Structure formats: structure tokens, C-alpha cells
Amino acid sequence: MTALLELRDVRAAHDRITVLHGLDLSVAAGQVVALLGPNGAGKTTALRVVAGVHPVASGQLLLGGRDVTGADPRRLARAGVCLIPEGRGVFPNLSVRDNLLMMTFTGRSREEVEETAFARFPILAKRASQAAGTMSGGEQQMLALARGLATDPAVLLLDELSMGLAPLIVGQLYEHVAEIARQGVAVLVVEQFAAAVLGIADHAAVLVRGRVQRQGHPDGGLRAELSALYLGSSA
Amino acid sequence: MTSTETRADRFVSELAVLKIPDPAAARAGLWLRLGAALMALGLVLVVSAYFISHNTGDQLVQNDALTLGLTGVAASVVGSALFLRYSLTGFLRFWMARQSYDLTLLADRLLERDIRHDLTGTDAAPR
Numbered sequence: 001m002t003a004l005l006e007l008r009d010v011r012a013a014h015d016r017i018t019v020l021h022g023l024d025l026s027v028a029a030g031q032v033v034a035l036l037g038p039n040g041a042g043k044t045t046a047l048r049v050v051a052g053v054h055p056v057a058s059g060q061l062l063l064g065g066r067d068v069t070g071a072d073p074r075r076l077a078r079a080g081v082c083l084i085p086e087g088r089g090v091f092p093n094l095s096v097r098d099n100l101l102m103m104t105f106t107g108r109s110r111e112e113v114e115e116t117a118f119a120r121f122p123i124l125a126k127r128a129s130q131a132a133g134t135m136s137g138g139e140q141q142m143l144a145l146a147r148g149l150a151t152d153p154a155v156l157l158l159d160e161l162s163m164g165l166a167p168l169i170v171g172q173l174y175e176h177v178a179e180i181a182r183q184g185v186a187v188l189v190v191e192q193f194a195a196a197v198l199g200i201a202d203h204a205a206v207l208v209r210g211r212v213q214r215q216g217h218p219d220g221g222l223r224a225e226l227s228a229l230y231l232g233s234s235a
Numbered sequence: 236m237t238s239t240e241t242r243a244d245r246f247v248s249e250l251a252v253l254k255i256p257d258p259a260a261a262r263a264g265l266w267l268r269l270g271a272a273l274m275a276l277g278l279v280l281v282v283s284a285y286f287i288s289h290n291t292g293d294q295l296v297q298n299d300a301l302t303l304g305l306t307g308v309a310a311s312v313v314g315s316a317l318f319l320r321y322s323l324t325g326f327l328r329f330w331m332a333r334q335s336y337d338l339t340l341l342a343d344r345l346l347e348r349d350i351r352h353d354l355t356g357t358d359a360a361p362r
Binding site: 075152 | 241242243245246247249250251253254255
């Protein structure tokens with residue numbers, strides 16, 4: 001399976017503080033890769049680097065086998081890189097329908113966008129005229145996912161999907177993510193709460209202080225090591 | 236686009252035609268423009284200084300005009316140096332590519348002639 005997304009020895013910094021110290025990671029089409037780690041490990045920065053919104057200090061970002069380091073994030077987004085940021089990124093004062101309308105910038109019609117969104121998340125059809133900010137957290141996250149899917153992504157980047165949601169809702173959302181991946185989308189998920197994503201992930205990497213401490217198939221061994229890595233005992 | 240083409244295939248082909256600006260090239264362009272701007276600014280300052288000094292009898296104003304004129308000369312010199320440095324880089328890069336291409340052509344021609352000479356035992360063309 002060829003990698004649709006690849007990070008090679010990527011280093012990135014916030015001002016003068018280096019956050020990523022040579023990150024190597026790859027995601028193939030149809031694969032779900034979980035990037036786990038405690039607060040401040042550099043997970044969100046890694047996602048922002050892939051989306052092209054955070055500069056790479058050194059190393060390479062490859063998409064579809066091509067080195068796109070330094071490419072304009074708008075061009076990457078148009079090509080099919082979709083970042084769903086932490087905090088959902090929906091417009092709370094706009095209705096669900098208007099939130100979806102915002103995604104017609106990709107050239108797809110309003111009907112097409114709504115059809116795709118409502119087919120995957122039927123609850124959104126019922127809430128079409130409701131202000132997004134008045135919906136439950138889970139429904140807002142569904143709207144965020146629907147908005148992302150409206151761009152017809154090839155690479156989907158999810159930042160803390162489970163943030164502030166009940167475990168049951170998180171489980172349902174990750175079922176949707178697994179379904180999206182089965183359609184050939186490369187999915188990179190950043191999560192602080194590992195249990196939520198490990199059930200669907202094909203591969204997991206644990207990032208501690210900007211370095212991958214452990215990666216592999218999310219089997220029992222990796223799960224067992226996670227708590228130790230989070231607490232820093234083996235870092 | 237064919238019906239069998241997956242999203243991943245489309246993604247790869249879209250990225251293949253994606254234009255990625257070389258950050259170093261952008262910087263060189265910036266220096267080149269800055270050099271040209273400094274040259275122009277220097278000339279403007281020198282001409283202004285000339286008119287200021289000739290339209291007054293006040294020695295203090297003339298001293299200011301002198302300073303302005305010298306600043307203009309300095310700006311022009313620095314601007315010219317920058318412009319020359321970065322325009323020469325572009326020209327030399329092109330010249331080197333051309334040289335490299337010519338040398339490759341020459342090497343190919345010589346190689347071809349030597350092979351022909353080895354096969355026939357005679358020179359196909361005068362050296």
C-alpha cells in the first residue's frame with residue numbers, strides 16, 4: 001500500500017521553541033493512523049504541518065509521493081487535504097444549512113453538499129434550519145465532519161474529535177470515521193484520549209515531547225505502554 | 236477522468252500539477268526588487284538635493300541637501316550592488332545550464348564518433 005501522506009524527519013517550531021524533533025509518519029489510502037500523546041507533545045502542530053498552515057523548519061512533507069513542503073495551504077486544501085480543527089470549527093450563529101453552504105467554495109452545488117451530508121448524518125437534515133451553536137456537541141462534531149466531507153477529501157486530518165463529548169457519541173463518530181476511511185480516504189487522527197480511537201486505527205504512533213516514542217499496530221502491547229508514556233516514566 | 240479512477244489517484248494527479256514556489260527564489264526576487272527600488276530612490280534623492288541646495292542661500296539647508304544627496308548616492312550604490320548581484324545570479328544560472336547542455340551535446344557527439352571509429356576503423360568525420 002503506497003503512502004498518500006508521508007512526513008520525513010519533520011521538524012517544526014513555534015518561534016524559537018522546537019516542537020517536532022524529526023517526525024516520521026505515513027498514512028496510506030484507506031488507512032486510519034492515530035497520533036496519540038499527552039498535552040504539548042506536538043500533535044496539533046503535526047496536523048497543521050500536514051495541512052500546510054504551519055511551516056516546516058526542516059524535513060519533507062510528501063503527499064501522493066510528491067514533496068509539497070512549503071506549498072500554499074489553499075492549494076493543498078483544493079487538492080484534497082482537509083483539516084477539521086480542535087473545537088469543531090463550525091459557525092455557531094449560522095444554521096446547519098448555511099454552514100454547509102459555506103463548503104460550496106470547492107465548486108460543488110448546494111444540493112450536492114447537502115445530499116452527501118444528510119445521507120451520512122440524517123440528524124443534520126432534521127436540524128437543517130437550527131443554529132449550529134444550539135446543537136449538542138456530538139451534532140456539532142457531525143456537522144464539522146460533514147463540512148469536511150463536502151470538500152471530497154483524499155486526506156482527512158482530525159484534531160481531538162472526542163473533545164468534550166460523551167464516550168457513546170465518540171464511539172459513533174469514530175464509526176463514521178472508519179467508514180470514511182473504507183472509502184479510500186487516508187485519515188490521520190490526533191487524540192489525547194487513546195481508547196477512543198484505537199478501536200478503529202490501523203496504526204498508532206505515540207508522540208512525546210515532539211518525538212515518536214513508540215509506533216505500530218494498536219495491539220495490547222502498545223495500549224499497555226501508553227499510560228507509562230503519558231506519565232513520562234519511559235520517556 | 237475515468238470511472239475506475241479512485242480519489243487517491245485523482246489526488247496524486249492533482250498534486251503532480253501543483254505549483255510549489257521555491258522559497259529561496261522568492262527571496263532572490265525580493266532582493267532584486269529592493270535593489271531596483273533603492274537605485275530609483277537614490278536618484279530621486281540626489282535630484283531633490285540638487286534642487287533644494289540651488290533654491291536656497293541658507294547654508295544650513297544646503298548642508299541638509301548635501302546629506303540628502305550623499306544618502307541618495309549611498310542608496311544608489313547599495314541598490315546597484317543588490318540588483319547586480321541578484322540579476323547576475325539569474326543570468327549565470329542560465330549560462331551554466333546552457334554550458335552544461337552544450338558540453339553534454341559535445342560529449343555525445345565525440346562518443347558517437349569514437350564508437351563509429353571503433354566499428355569501422357576509420358574516422359567518419361575529421362577531428
